[in-house]
Each structure stands twice: as C-alpha cells, then as structure tokens.
Amino acid sequence: MLKVARAKMSIMELDSKGRLTLPKEVRKSLNIGKKVLVINAGDHLKIIPLPSDPFQVLHGTFNVKKSFKELRKQAELTAENEAVSKGD
Numbered sequence: 001m002l003k004v005a006r007a008k009m010s011i012m013e014l015d016s017k018g019r020l021t022l023p024k025e026v027r028k029s030l031n032i033g034k035k036v037l038v039i040n041a042g043d044h045l046k047i048i049p050l051p052s053d054p055f056q057v058l059h060g061t062f063n064v065k066k067s068f069k070e071l072r073k074q075a076e077l078t079a080e081n082e083a084v085s086k087g088d
Helices: 024-029 054-058 068-087
Strands: 036-040 045-049
Touching: none
Parallel strands: none
Antiparallel strands: 036 045
C-alpha cells in the first residue's frame, strides 16, 4: 500500500493591491514571522520563512579567534592574489 502525505492547500485571493494574506494557522505551523523570501519559480512561487534575527540563527556557527580587522585584511589579500593570478 502506498502512503501519500496530504499537502495542506488553500485557495486565496489577492486584494486590490495584489497582496496575499497567509492564514494564521499557516503562519503558525511554518513559524513565519514578519519576513519571507518569495522566489519566482516560473510557473509557481516559493515562499521561504526568514528568521527575524538572522544573526541569532548563526550565533555560534563560526568559532573564529581573529578580529574582524584581521579577517578583512586576510580577505583583501586573498582577493588581491586571486586578481593577480588571473591576470597572468
């Protein structure tokens, strides 16, 4: 027997300004805050919830001991070296 997950679907109307209101239960179930990323995928749209504080999501991801100034200088040197080597 094949099990098929039921997709939750809703038919919604755009208002006179072309805006779409996502139902509260949809926003809640997907943990949608104030911002979403809308991607035009050709024949449909993709709506991806964005975190309200993207830095909070990334907190602890990078364990870097160098200061921002040192990291920037390193990035500039790397970019300069790549530009020089591409010019050869």
